[in-house]
Amino acid sequence: MAVFTQVSPQDLNPVIEQFSLGRIVLLEGIGAGIENTNYFLNTSKNGQLSRWVLTIFEAMESAELPFFVSLTQHLASKGLAVPAALQDSKGQSLFKIQGKDAMIVPCFDGAAKTDMEIEDCAAAGKWLAHMHHAVADFDGDRKLVRDSAWMQEHLNALKNSDMPRDDFALLEECVERYSVYQRELDQCSRGTVHGDLFKDNVLFGEQNISGVIDFYHACTEGFLFDLAVCANDWAMTASGRHDSAKLSALVEAYQSEKPWSDAESACWPLFLELAALRFWISRLVSKYLAGYQQESLAGDTIKDPNAMRDIIIQLRA
Template sequence: MSVFTPLERHELEAFLAPYALGRLKSFAGISAGTENSNFFVSLEAGEYVLTLVERGPRADMPFFIELLQRLHQAGLPVPYAVPTRSGETLRELAEKPALLQPRLAGKHVSEANPHHCAEVGSLLARLHLATREQILERRSDRGLDWMLEEGPVLALELHDEQLPLLRDSLHEAAELKARILALPRANLHADLFRDNVLFDGNRLAGVIDFYNACSGPMLYDLAITVNDWCSQDDDRLDGPRTRALLGAYAALRPFTAAEAALWPAMLRIACLRFWLSRLIAARRFQGRDVLVKDPGEFQRRLAQRQQVDQPLPFAL
């Protein structure tokens, strides 16, 4: 299971005492995580999620706390840091930055349909609209510069038949970098996969795991989302799901002509990002009892995105 830092009951009880949320009834590690240690925590006052931040500098934590507070105040169904009685939201447990957040209702969707995708498209547009006028700046540690630096290093570990796809993708990212950085910006979730969205019936009930959130081009966030929610088993884009997600998004935030022109390339760059990060995770956690997602999934999607027949709707 993907709990990198196990906890003992007595140390968790000591950590929870300042919140005054009652007796600890039970707790359990969450196996779905790939970067942080997460626990379901049941207290007399309710259900919570405890996160120990394993990756990234502690200096970034105030950004995440402020972003989630802003999105919560804007009415988005997101977690937020619960304060202690003295008002402290960011604390330390097992020598790691630690946050306690309310547990959101709902469950993950394994088989997405056009309705789910439309809900996700609307949610993502609302997230961008809530932040684009006053962006909280944070550079992504998995952005274009990172791809261009890590890609050539990882190429040394790939089979010869994989190299042309990687080489061409890195060349495209470098060539388009200036145009991409000039696109309309906001704060991004940057990891809006199905396992980070909760549905309660047909209603989108929650969005979780903002630890890849950053500032950047909104189109990049959209491409990451579409590549997960709208891919078929053969890794091609499903037409009805893609049109539902893009249409719901565009109904709240219309696209620009520059975004429409870069849309096919952005889908490829979003595939490149997760191909590279999964290759790194597979190498780092080889032989360990940690959930590692298949790097080949995004290699295959990147190959399929060489031709894109799902344009952005209503580009202005």
């Protein structure tokens, strides 16, 4: 959620009129995040203040966006606090601004945490289980983007980069290893996953989770991939190792709502490795290969690749 595209209130006024939001009170860029441009947007209508987030899509294809609109609206209809896109009088959610696709979603109360407690991990486990139950009757489908071909493409691109040679050798080995164990993961239960449940995508109110945001990695994948992404960020010690108490809280809370099959129990370590591998690659690409993320006008768009590398090393020790 960085700022790549500058938008003024004057630019946005036609959209405000289209969605009958009244008048703009605040339009403020959000510097956190790494992929889309986001602004806090406050509007006033008939004396009532409403809080929104304006999202401008920097790299995603227009044809993909209706999937995310449908997914978040479906989850919201199931009672989950997710940013379902606002609709205009014609039922449309997507619009253009500065020549780019955009939409407006509710702004939730609460804030992301940087240090997770055991009870926070348990809350995340329950939330993911509820989401995975909720998508059982969701008829949308988005093909996995970060598959073997995606890995190989970026492996080839990183070959002549400045990344350390020892790291590249490990990466090459991990990509080859995935091509083998992928068949085991495919035997586990699958459906639409969030795909990016890092700490900064979950908001906490006074008591519990108040909102989950950023569904733009959602796709069809093994459900335990979601849990693994969360584990590799939420359930870690300061030294970068899995915290056994937090990891147990996350897993047990999930299993209390959605028990694992034998295949899922056997594949859990592989899902942890896969989650680390995919985000290691994406962070390496952001760090070593030029791309639009280098053009951010606000916010730090580069996350440390070594954190994901170290998880893989730990898992394979």
